[in-house]
Amino acid sequence: MIHFITSRTQISQKSIQNTIELLNEDCTIPFIARYRKEKTGNLDEVEIGQIVQFKEHFEALEKRKAAILKTIEEQDALTDELKAKIEKTEDLTTLEDIYLPYKKKRKTKAETARKNGLEPLAKMIMSQRVNDLEFTASKYLSSKVEHIDDALEGARHIIAEWINERTDVRNNIRYQLERFATIATKVVKTKKEDEAAQKFKDYFDWEENLSRIPSHRLLAILRAEKEGYIRVKISIDDERALQKIEDRIIRSHNECAEQIELAISDAYKRLLFPALSNEALSIAKEKADENAIKVFAKNLQQLLLGSPLGEKRILAIDPGFRTGCKIVCLNAQGDLLHNETIFPHAPQHQSKEAMNKLSSLADAYKIEAIAIGNGTASRETEQLVKRVYFKNSVEVFVVSEAGASIYSASKIARDEFPNYDVTVRGAVSIGRRLADPLAELVKIEAKSIGVGQYQHDVDQTQLKKSLDTVVEHCVNKVGVNVNTASASLLSYVSGIGPKLAENIVNYRNEHGAFTNRTAIKKVPRLGGKAFEQSAGFLRVKNSDNPLDDSAVHPERYTLVKQIAKDVGKKVDDLIGNSSVLKQIKLQQYVTDSYGLPTLQDIVKELEKPGLDPREKAKAFSFNEHIKTIDDVKEGMILPGIVNNITNFGCFVDIGIKESGLVHVSNLSDTFVKDVNEHVSLHQHVQVKVLEVDTSRKRIQLSMDF
Known part of the structure; x- marks a missing residue:
């Protein structure tokens, strides 16, 4: 495994070995990256993620090898040479090519020919030494093979299968597909004028090199094909491909060569090209998926780490025309204090009443900011709000509604607000998104947030895995207040997961706020390992230990106390004291357990404990004259x-x-x-x-x- 991963990354063997040991001890990627830097050689989350990915690839490959070896052994066909070949293989495609001749097949033309006793004839033709082929073939006639042509055709079917199973032949066609394949489309004439088809109009008659097609275009073409608007065809130069196979196999100019030529043509058209062109398209699709998922993951990370306004009293508006604008007032912790509906737009046109209502609510609940959803009637509502007189200064923000309707109808929203309808829940979500986008957006399935393309067309397992990793990274990068976080947010904390997150919330509801990090250990089923993995990412405000509201891990509290003692300060006096912290000679604290990377992280954290890495939200105004x-x-x-x-x-x-x-x-x-x-x-x-x-x-x- 170490060799497999080393050959595919730029990471040292020691770092890989130590990281795998940590992973096998059920350590999470965020924990390893943050708190085990000395052991990994200071690997970041991306590099550790690569190790995890190739470790999984290796394990899947080994599992497949074991299954193949067992199957071939059951056929009494496993030789020492074949076993060694399989065990040395480090590529799944090559492994499947080796296994192909032993794979249990459905009834094929070659299998029928073998049952009819034509395999010896096929071998003689392949030897290319038969002089009188018609006479030789006549020896294999029977009640099931009545004519010489039938005998030769059956032999060709067997030869075609042998050619199909040759790794060198398959790899040569793969090479040509990889280098020269084109993807072409033709519109389905009966669907050409469909209104829904017009978004794919650019691809009604398209041709491009498969290796150069951008991921977004390939995914669009495949979606258009799936929806029945176009047909897709993969092509290479068939004559060239056939010639390459003939050059490898045909060594004579006799009647055998003619039969082999026919068999090659049959193998290519019936077996090789259909399978390998599908494989090439699948590989292109995998690459396109990978590309699209990367873009989605980058966007999601930026969105989740978007600027929070912070703990402010917010009035949130879910705008609408006929059904009115749903208003909610939230306190600084995001709790719902009040809700009602105003009807400032058509058809009611109660703008004066709406403006008075907004002014009085802002005054009554000491509102500091207004969040307006960016959906239907957003611009009109924003312009109305900006005409309202507020006694105190109120900032106005337009907030993305993407995925809000999914949240408002979800079980999470129903559990949070069992006595309110979806419109109220949606407005609350808009307000909370302004206060803290990360805390609110983790409640929605990541792919529903709407910051990617073709998210329904890519590999859903890979998409979920990638997006979950992004959410986990963002949550642990920012840190979580254990006394205010929802179960959804807590579930992404390193070492927690959904069940423990529920237990934390239930314990908090029953016993009140946690007073320090140690108290978290009292949560049912939260054992030593879960505490080790999660504690550094959980924050406890107003704890008796100031380090509980920082990213300093509890396992290093003793070290911090020692440092404080050595400089003649209390731990409280160290925090934020840059002049003292800069004078600490870190080298003297290096041990076998921790080195400079950990010590530097601790000092950085003591300078600004629990610092939120995100910038603060800023208000924005669109051009008021542009409405449609x-x-x-x-x-x-x-x-x-x-x-x-x-x-x-x-x-x-x-x-x-x-x-x-x-x-x-x-x-x-x-x-x-x-x-x-x-x-x-x-x-x-x-x-x-x-x-x-x-x-x-x-x-x-x-x-x-």
């Missing part, structure tokens, strides 16, 4: 917010229903390798309108002007 796509004109310069990032550019919310696309070519005046290096999610930007296609609801924007 009809108001958007070519050449306009507009303010906007980046609301999605893809490999081909980014989408920008300019304050209307349709987001505009800044294509990668319009992002900068220099070459753009990675869109994420130029923009980030929720970044405030200025964009220029290049083109407006009202019929297709598409807006082309530029940031390079």
Whole structure:
């Protein structure tokens, strides 16, 4: 395993070995990365994630090898040479090629020919030494093989199967598919005019090299095929491929060569190309999935680590026209204090009453900020709010509603607000997202948040795994207040999980707030291992030990006390005391258990304990004259917010229903390798309108002007 992982990464053997030992001890990636730096050689979460990934690959490969060896052994076909070949294989594709001749097959033409006694004839043809083939074939006639042509055809079926099972032949076709394959599409004529098909119009008649097709385009093409609007075909130069096989097999110019040539053509068209072109498309799809998932993961991380407003008293509005705007008032901890509905827009037009109501609620609940959902009637509601007179200063924010409807109908929302309907829950979620996006968004299935593309088309297992890793990383990077966090948030803390998270919340509800980190051990089923893995990421405010509200792990409290004693201070006096902390000679505290990386982390944490790595939320205003796509004109310069990032550019919310696309070519005046290096999610930007296609609801924007 160590050799397997080392050959696929740039990580040292010692680091890999120590990391695997920690993983086998049920340590989590965030814990290993943060608190076991000396053991891993200071590996970060990405590198540890690579080790985990290749460890799983290796284990899956070994499991498959064991199953294959058992199957071949049961057939009495396992030789020492074959066993060694299988055991040395480090690639799943090669392993399956080795296994192919021994694989239990459904009834094939070759199998029928073998039962009819034609395998010796096939071997003679393959030897290419038979002079009178017709006479030789006549010896194999029977009641089931009545004609010489039938005998030769049966022999060719067997030869075709042998050719199909040759690893060198398969690898040569794989090479040609990898280098030269094209993917072409044709529109299904009966569906061409369908309204739903128009979004795939660009791919009605498309051709491109399979190895160069961008991931987003391949996924779009495959979705269009799945929905029945186009047909997809993979092609290579068939004549060239056949010639390559013939060059490997045919060594004569007699009648045998003619039969083998026919068998090669049959093997290629019936067995090799269909299977291997599907394999090539699957590999391309896997790469496209991987790419799309990476983009989704980057976007999700930026969204989860989005700027929180913090503990403020918030009035949140879920805007609407006919059904009105749902208002909720939340205290600084996000608890619901009041809810009602106002009807400022059409058809009721009760704007004056709505403005009075907003003013009085803001005064009554000492509101510090207003959060407005960015869905239907958002712009109109924002403009109304900005006309309201507030006695105290109130900041106004427009908040993404993506996934809010999924949360409001979920079990989590029903458990939190059993006596309120979905509209109230949705408004509460909008307000809480402003206060702390991470704490609120973890309650929604990550792929429903809407910051990726083709999330329903990619491998769902891989997507979930990747997004769960991102959520876990973000939660542990920020840290969690154990006395206010929801079960959803706690479940992503290193070493906790859903069941323990519920136990923590239940214990908290029954016994009151935790007074220190040690008290967390009293939670049912939260044992020593779970405490070790989670304690450093759980914060306890106002504890009798100031380190409980920091990322310093309890296992290092004694060390911190010793450092404090050596400099003649109490631990409380060390915290935030940069001048004293900078004078500490860390080298004298290095032991076999911990080295400089851990000591440097401790000092950094003591300087600013429990520091939230996220920036504070900032208010933003759209152009008040732009309300629909009809108001958007070519050449306009507009303010906007980046609301999605893809490999081909980014989408920008300019304050209307349709987001505009800044294509990668319009992002900068220099070459753009990675869109994420130029923009980030929720970044405030200025964009220029290049083109407006009202019929297709598409807006082309530029940031390079």
